């Protein structure tokens with residue numbers, strides 16, 4: 484090995500740097516490579532295998548069109564005109580308009596064991612409605628509607644809140660899903 488003059492920016496590396504890696508270190512390296520490949524394979528397989536994935540669909544829309552759809556949905560299932568409370572029979576689609584800073588409708592009643600699709604979209608900025616304890620969430624983006632198919636199994640009242648900071652009234656964005 485050539486000697487490098489002292490006082491230069493280049494110093495010789497640690498002694499033994501040019502020797503082959505010891506066998507035990509090679510084995511550890513191999514184990515790490517194999518473990519990484521297995522974990523990467525699992526993360527891709529997860530998308531196709533198992534029941535943890537939410538069945539969802541989407542379509543392109545406009546904020547105006549989605550608002551009209553939501554208003555028609557609310558008018559059809561509202562318990563009393565102007566109440567903001569909808570009572571949705573099983574098999575029907577639910578529309579949840581996200582806007583600064585409220586959900587429309589504010590309260591959704593569904594039946595245990597019924598099959599529903601809940602459609603999210605935004606009228607203005609990005610929101611992220613979460614239905615607490617029901618593992619249902621999607622980003623609400625203006626111009627896109629996302630539909631999640633779900634079957635409520637546990638009666639109760641679940642908070643719907645926004646998990647995407649959307650402005651000064653963000654913390655006031657709350658709604659209710661009531662599973663009867």
Ligand SMILES: [Cu+2]
Nearest residue numbers: 645647649653
């Ligand atoms: Cu928000």
